[in-house]
Amino acid sequence: MNLMQANSRVLPRSCECDNGTPDTFNSTLESPISPFGRPELGVTYEVPARSGRAVRVNRGEVLRVTNTHGTQVCDLWAFNAENLSEFYSSEHTRGSTYRVNPQAGDVLLSNRRHPILTFLEDTSPGIHDTIIAACDLARYRVLGHDGYHDNCSDNLRQALMAIGLRTGEIPQPFNVWMNIPIHNDGAVTFEPCLSKPGDYVDFRAEMDCIVVMSACPMDINNINGLKTLELHFSVHAEHASIA
Amino acid sequence: MNLMQANSRVLPRSCECDNGTPDTFNSTLESPISPFGRPELGVTYEVPARSGRAVRVNRGEVLRVTNTHGTQVCDLWAFNAENLSEFYSSEHTRGSTYRVNPQAGDVLLSNRRHPILTFLEDTSPGIHDTIIAACDLARYRVLGHDGYHDNCSDNLRQALMAIGLRTGEIPQPFNVWMNIPIHNDGAVTFEPCLSKPGDYVDFRAEMDCIVVMSACPMDINNINGLKTLELHFSVHAEHASIA
Numbered sequence A, B: 001m002n003l004m005q006a007n008s009r010v011l012p013r014s015c016e017c018d019n020g021t022p023d024t025f026n027s028t029l030e031s032p033i034s035p036f037g038r039p040e041l042g043v044t045y046e047v048p049a050r051s052g053r054a055v056r057v058n059r060g061e062v063l064r065v066t067n068t069h070g071t072q073v074c075d076l077w078a079f080n081a082e083n084l085s086e087f088y089s090s091e092h093t094r095g096s097t098y099r100v101n102p103q104a105g106d107v108l109l110s111n112r113r114h115p116i117l118t119f120l121e122d123t124s125p126g127i128h129d130t131i132i133a134a135c136d137l138a139r140y141r142v143l144g145h146d147g148y149h150d151n152c153s154d155n156l157r158q159a160l161m162a163i164g165l166r167t168g169e170i171p172q173p174f175n176v177w178m179n180i181p182i183h184n185d186g187a188v189t190f191e192p193c194l195s196k197p198g199d200y201v202d203f204r205a206e207m208d209c210i211v212v213m214s215a216c217p218m219d220i221n222n223i224n225g226l227k228t229l230e231l232h233f234s235v236h237a238e239h240a241s242i243a
Helices: A003-008 A090-097 A137-142 A152-161 B003-008 B090-097 B137-142 B152-161
Strands: A045-047 A052-057 A062-067 A074-080 A083-087 A107-109 A115-122 A174-176 A199-205 A209-215 A231-236 B045-047 B052-057 B062-067 B074-080 B083-087 B107-109 B115-122 B174-176 B199-205 B209-215 B231-236
Touching: A045 A052, A045 A209, A052 A062, A052 A152, A052 A231, A062 A074, A074 A115, A074 A152, A090 A107, A152 A209, A199 A209, A209 A231, B045 B052, B045 B209, B052 B062, B052 B152, B052 B231, B062 B074, B074 B115, B074 B152, B090 B107, B152 B209, B199 B209, B209 B231
Parallel strands: none
Antiparallel strands: A045 A231, A052 A209, A062 A199, A062 A231, A074 A083, A074 A174, A074 A209, A107 A115, A115 A199, B045 B231, B052 B209, B062 B199, B062 B231, B074 B083, B074 B174, B074 B209, B107 B115, B115 B199
C-alpha cells in the first residue's frame, strides 16, 4: 500500500481499531521529514499544528524541541530504532529517578530499564506530564466532539507509517510542557502551559531512537490555551554543537 | 511445549528477554487455579507468597482480593479475555476520574477507553499506586541482588502461561495497597502498606476479563515491610452475594 492509497482509506470511526491503525488520516502520513525519518543535522523542522513527525536520532545525537509559541503541548515518544517494542517508559523511569515527572538531568529509561534518552536541558519552568494518556478519538467523543478529530494517538501511528514503521501500541507519552498539577488529595487538573515562546528541551539519545512528536490537537480543554499551534525541532551531533 | 518442558527451560538471565517470556520460572507456572483459569464461584484461592495467579472473571462477576496479613502489595492486571492487547490502563483512567490513583466508586478504563473494572469497595485506607512499573529482574539487579529473583513481571508472564495465554507486554499494574506518596515537589518515596490484616478490595468486571494478581516479592525496599506473604482472592456472581 503506498501513501496515496493509505490516505484514501478512511477507516470506520469506531474507536475499535487495532492499536496500530489510525481511525482516519491527516497530512502527517504524507509529510515525513525524509523517507526514513533521518534528519539533516542542524536543520530546523516543523511539527505542523495538530500533526505529528517521526525523526531518527542516533545514539549520542541531541534532539531539541522548541515550543515556538510557548502555549503548545508536545506529546513525545522514543522507541528503540532496532525494536519498536522497547520504548521510553515513565513508570520504569520513576523507579530510578524517584520523581513523578522528569526534570533536566534525568536519565529516562525504557520499558526494559535501559537508558533511552537523557533529558539534558530545559529552558522552560520544568512543568511536564507523564501520567495522562495520549488523546485519541474516544477521548474527543467523551468530551462531546462529533466526527473525526485529529489526535495524538493517530499522529503517532501516522508519523511512523510515514517512514514505513508501525507500532502495536500507544505507550504513555512524555507530554512536554503539559501542565497537569497533582493536588494533595490526589486530584489532577488540566491547566495551560507555563512555558514561554522559544522555550526548548534537549534530549540526548542513549540508543539509536525513533522519536515521534505530536503537536497536541486538544482544543476542548485548556491545555493548549484553546489554540493548536506548530512546534519545531532539530537534531545535532552533540549538545555543544547547537548554535 | 507442555508445562514440564516449559519449567525445565531456564532462559538466559540477561534481562533481554522478549517481553512475553519470563527470565526463568517459579511455581506459578505449574499451579493455575484450573486449566483455563476459571474459578469456582465463592471459593477462596491463595496467591502464594512471591507468586502469581490468573483468574477469569466474567462480565458482572465480582473479584475480591484480600490482604490477608495487611502488609502485602498486590500487583494486579486486568485484560480483555477476548483480546489481551486491551487491558486496564491507569493513564487512560485518569482522563476520566481526574485522580492520580483510583478510589472505590471509580470506573477503571482500558487502553481503548472502555470500562473494564469498577472498583466497588475498599475496606483499607485507600492507599494504592498506579505510577510505578511492576518489578522485574532488571529492577532487582539495580537494587544489588545477584542471580534470579522472583518478580511481578515474570509472575504475570507465568500466571498467563499457566492457563495457556501469553502477553506481549507488561502493562502498568494497579498496585493494590502499594504506598508511594507523591510529595509536593514531585518526589516519590517507597513506604510500607497502610492496610490491616483482612482488608479487601472488590472489583466488578465490566467485560469478560483475565485478572492476574502477583504477591509482590519485593524484599529489598520496604513496600512489603521486608516480608513477602500470601494473598487470597475469590470470585462471586454479584456483589450482594458475597458472604
